[in-house]
Amino acid sequence: MASQDPPNWPTSPAGANSQPTGSGPAAAAGGGSQPFDSGLTTPDFAACLSMGLRPLRLVQGYFFGQISNWSSYSAYPLRQYPCACMEMAPHPTGWLGQVSDLDSAWMAAHQAALERMLQEAAEVGAHGVVGVRTDMGHPTNETSCEVHLYGTAVVAAGAPAPERPWATQLAGHKLAKLIEAGFVPGWLAYTRCTTMMAEGCYMEYYGTGRCGTGYQIQPIKDAHELARSEAIAAAQRAAAGGAMYDVKMFVHESERYNATYITCSLLGSVVRRVRPTMPIATPVASLNLGR
Amino acid sequence: MSNEPNLAGPPPPLAGPPAAGAPSYPGRSPASTLGGAGGGPAGAPTYPGVGLAGEEHREADLAELGRALGSGQHARSLGPGGVTSDLTLDEVLLLHSVGLEPVQVAFGVGSVSILQGIWVWSTGEVVDARQAFHQALDEAKEGVRASTHSAGGIGVVGADVELQLSAHRFTVVVTGTAVRPYTDDSGRRHFNVNYRSPFICDLSARDFTVLTRSGWYPLDLVAGASYVHAPRRSVGAAIGQATQNVELENYTQTLYQAREAAMEQLQSKLAQAGGTGLVDAKIVDRPVHFASHVVEFVVYGTAIKMLAETHKHPKVSMVVPLDDAVRTFEATSFRE
Numbered sequence: 001m002a003s004q005d006p007p008n009w010p011t012s013p014a015g016a017n018s019q020p021t022g023s024g025p026a027a028a029a030g031g032g033s034q035p036f037d038s039g040l041t042t043p044d045f046a047a048c049l050s051m052g053l054r055p056l057r058l059v060q061g062y063f064f065g066q067i068s069n070w071s072s073y074s075a076y077p078l079r080q081y082p083c084a085c086m087e088m089a090p091h092p093t094g095w096l097g098q099v100s101d102l103d104s105a106w107m108a109a110h111q112a113a114l115e116r117m118l119q120e121a122a123e124v125g126a127h128g129v130v131g132v133r134t135d136m137g138h139p140t141n142e143t144s145c146e147v148h149l150y151g152t153a154v155v156a157a158g159a160p161a162p163e164r165p166w167a168t169q170l171a172g173h174k175l176a177k178l179i180e181a182g183f184v185p186g187w188l189a190y191t192r193c194t195t196m197m198a199e200g201c202y203m204e205y206y207g208t209g210r211c212g213t214g215y216q217i218q219p220i221k222d223a224h225e226l227a228r229s230e231a232i233a234a235a236q237r238a239a240a241g242g243a244m245y246d247v248k249m250f251v252h253e254s255e256r257y258n259a260t261y262i263t264c265s266l267l268g269s270v271v272r273r274v275r276p277t278m279p280i281a282t283p284v285a286s287l288n289l290g291r
Numbered sequence: 292m293s294n295e296p297n298l299a300g301p302p303p304p305l306a307g308p309p310a311a312g313a314p315s316y317p318g319r320s321p322a323s324t325l326g327g328a329g330g331g332p333a334g335a336p337t338y339p340g341v342g343l344a345g346e347e348h349r350e351a352d353l354a355e356l357g358r359a360l361g362s363g364q365h366a367r368s369l370g371p372g373g374v375t376s377d378l379t380l381d382e383v384l385l386l387h388s389v390g391l392e393p394v395q396v397a398f399g400v401g402s403v404s405i406l407q408g409i410w411v412w413s414t415g416e417v418v419d420a421r422q423a424f425h426q427a428l429d430e431a432k433e434g435v436r437a438s439t440h441s442a443g444g445i446g447v448v449g450a451d452v453e454l455q456l457s458a459h460r461f462t463v464v465v466t467g468t469a470v471r472p473y474t475d476d477s478g479r480r481h482f483n484v485n486y487r488s489p490f491i492c493d494l495s496a497r498d499f500t501v502l503t504r505s506g507w508y509p510l511d512l513v514a515g516a517s518y519v520h521a522p523r524r525s526v527g528a529a530i531g532q533a534t535q536n537v538e539l540e541n542y543t544q545t546l547y548q549a550r551e552a553a554m555e556q557l558q559s560k561l562a563q564a565g566g567t568g569l570v571d572a573k574i575v576d577r578p579v580h581f582a583s584h585v586v587e588f589v590v591y592g593t594a595i596k597m598l599a600e601t602h603k604h605p606k607v608s609m610v611v612p613l614d615d616a617v618r619t620f621e622a623t624s625f626r627e
Binding site: 047050051052053127128156157158159160162166169170173174175176177178179180181182184185216217220221224225228229232235236237239240241242243244245246247248249251266268269272273274275276277278279280281282283284285286287288289290 | 351353354356357358359360361362363364365366367368369372373374375376377378379380381383384385387388389390393395396398400401402403404434453460462464466473474475476481500501504605606607608609610611612
């Protein structure tokens, strides 16, 4: 985790120690009489200034939570499948379900961290946060979850403050190109769906090994499709009225307790189209002769 | 059915029977040329003279864009919502410059059952495994095309192919971003190539941009696969070679055999797709972990076709970056 908090840095959420070090009304209004700090690279910093975006502070949102083991069992059968094994009469033993507790816990964790970062930005009078980086993971084991978002809060010169600060992972010239293409940044979104395909043929308890549903094609295919389509549908809902671009799609498949778990996660940046424009200029091809 | 795509002239009419064997996607807009009355292959584009986007654009200055950002935050959102894309924002902007925009993440899953016995009972090429691969890939591509079409896309860029092989199942997942032509506020469409059914390419947006600006267009994702059983050495040969460093010719020959078979399939699939070439072939060449004597050779890539009159050479500016790290002498270089 990149957690290099300077002294007196407000890492706690929701108002505790909410005043930045040495800040005053001028800094909060983006007046520039107080020193700023930022996570911008020098070219991004220069471009932001040219665009009238004045950096204020490096703001962060952090969430650390526990994910109960029981969450993994929170699925209920959506579809039943007959077992493929030939023991006795056809018996429905396999089923497909959605492990929604696990997903909602992670999505809520991301949302909480995002809100905390935006709240910090709002408290210093920022209009938006640029260059946002997201760090998510299990710091200890699968029962813990950690989300860390950090970026540079900026204020746009001469512009009225938006109702809620916006956030984007872009900064500098790439942000400028995005606006040139007719978009403005919105926020960052994380959606996911975990499906499980459970097997429960009693023949497994008699030593014949894995049998039944695992040898069928439809349940695993449905599990793959459900995980992806639900995660994409959730992303479409999250991006309603806009677009979720730069989506990082992670698919993880694991076998636990005679069940196959498939998780599809989408992490992306929501942008809104506010102007229809001509396509941006054709990029110039270049050949780097550095070495 | 002729494999030649319709190169010039107006797009073929909307009505008409679909090409034999090609999936039929009902027409959804006048811009789409579906059905292929000319008898082109599925996915073959027509080329009614491409006016590439981004030529007449004037670049705005940064201060102007900063003001647009400030005022844009209070503007109402335009256009359809709920778009998703796994392309990076760099790629979205690149596609914008050639007149395309993302619609949604499209995927397809194909899963085919394999009899476990084929891995141990067969000799030579394991034909069932090859057939399972193609069936699973076709199912996955069909899923991608169907979701692309229903989302209003004309093709998929940046398709990622995931191959999962187990002893009793072959699963192929194809994931990419469906794209559609971008229409500006004057109603002008900025990508004028028409496809009869959605194309699929595993090229990045950068490669797609370079390819289309050179006059070439992607058609389909094509693949060849071969699974070949390496014959065991005779007991005498094994004992005789036990203490020697020798080439295991049975494995070498098996790999050659697998490669030849897969490349031949690739060629035939390429011709079937109507492509005149293939770029960025990816090779998966590995032993099958659950069947020790079987060698897997899979090759896949994007079938392309030149639609411009001639290949257009993109002008390349040479850049000399001046931001190298400062070099210093290493004291060790003076030691003898």
